[in-house]
Amino acid sequence: MIPVRALRDCLDGVIPGVVSTCAPDGTPNVAYMSQGQYLDDQHLALSYQFFNRTHQNLLANPRVTLGLIHPQTAQQYRVHLTYQRTETEGPIFESMKAKLAGIASHTGMSGVFRLLGSDIYRIERAEVVPGSTLPAPPPAVDPLLALRTCMERLPLSPDAESLLDALLDGLQAHFAIEQALVMMLDPGRDRLYTVASRGYATSGVGSELPVGDGVIGVAAREQVPIRISHVTSEYAYGLAMREGAERQGLGDRLETEIPFPGLAAPGSQLAVPIPGAREPLGVLFVESPTEMRFTHADEDALVALATQVGGLFRLFLAELELADEAQSGTPREPPPAGPPLRVRHYAANDSVFLGDDYLIKGVAGNILWTLLQDHQALGRTQFSNRELRADPRVRLPDQSDNLEARLVLLHRRLAERQACVQLEKTGRGRFRLLVARPLELEDMDPGA
């Protein structure tokens, strides 16, 4: 039997596999296979691009022999398969479609290679073909050790914000991954928003993508990791963002004011969903200018990390339910001095502008507007996550909403903009509103 690691390396698209089938009359057929995907130790999927002789044969006789070559050792393998079914949607199909677009672009076959389906096969038997081989080169990073070192720090993080920092710092330090970001899901709007990033000229915190767009959006929608070794324009964010901008009306046009921070010319990308109870909480995304940068082992490690991050996020949410209420009886702080700043809130998309500068929108915009209203009317500066969750003015999409992530976003945006309003953590699930200037609050279209 082939070691799983070797089988996955062979299927990575570096050297095309060869597929042998047989018609009912015994006539053999040999064809090249563009892309394969390891599913589990008993199944793999091959790309179905044309209704050719291979496909006709396997509908009549499901037995297939697949020839593979290991891209580093030159070891040849033969895998004996039985065709089971063809999938034309869902996680396997979408993941293969994204990868095939990359392979097509890399091999000059864009417009020719198009995925009609993912053919699912049962692995009957695998054999090592006798022949000379080369020693496998040692990996640049020991992924298991890197995973262990990176993972050890995560549970020490006291809150969501430091957890994301620990994750992205760990990827940089132990996996030598320089460009990484985390986007969280806004389930009510079917969009993802950036809460943390590393390695870009601007952080991009607050930038958004629709669920389903590009590798990040597809990873979130299908809840499947997507790893592309040759990035193509089909999945590049420049295009997705332009098209998105054209589709949307006036209100949502504001989002383009926070550009997505991705690389202009990425070679490799890997998007891994952060699992939640039902829908994913978000997506961990890494990229590199180098082609074929991320291996199966990197994907495994990032899936393990994302699973732990998802679990810790949910733990934070559960703990907050038990946290204390804010001490609303604390003394009023003296009002700030200086010229007042006009703060506008547009109810159409809950966007908030400080002076003429766009700051944030959506639930995070509502949170800020609620805090500022209470500060203005009651002089309050102390707040708790728990009371915000219950406050109808915040209008959370549902009770299980990831309020923590929205506060991380708001905190980062205020800090990045060096705004006259800041949030400061005062304990688990509690924070203080710091206002450095008098504010004039103006609700622009309260009837909307």
Place this chain on the structure above:
Amino acid sequence: MPAHPTLQLDPDLARFLAGGVSINAGSASATGVPSLCRAFGCRVDPGTGRITVFFAAPQAADLVRDATRSGALAVVFSEPPTHRTVQIKGQDARLEPLAEGDLACVTAYRAAFAQCLVFLGFTEVMVRTLLDCPDEALVALTFTPSALFNSTPGAQAGTPLIPALMPPPATGAP
């Protein structure tokens, strides 16, 4: 013995088959289990039009068993930089001893295929390792081409390149 239709390969195609192309051959067992093996070059007999394909015997055990049992053989030739792919099928495959000049043919094939793949970024040692085999372990399957297909990726893949020159015998003939 039934007569198999024969195809004469045009000189351009014969040159393509003898160049630095990737060659893989398939057959199938009596129960329909496909066999498969990578080849180490080929030669086209200018007189008979028969094609001889070379393999490493330890790798080709199943293929040789199946092809010599049924005579059915499919060989696909593909040029990696252009994706030009041709599949040739035969129904009279048989094992033959290597002829004079066949070892030189395999040596030339290794050099041509390595040159082609080095151009695409593979190392020469990688290609030479893949095609490594002691001379005494080489075997040859030879067959008469009976069908020829354009297998270059695309919607046209699978179309016959040229019709058979010798039509099959008419049914019902005395």
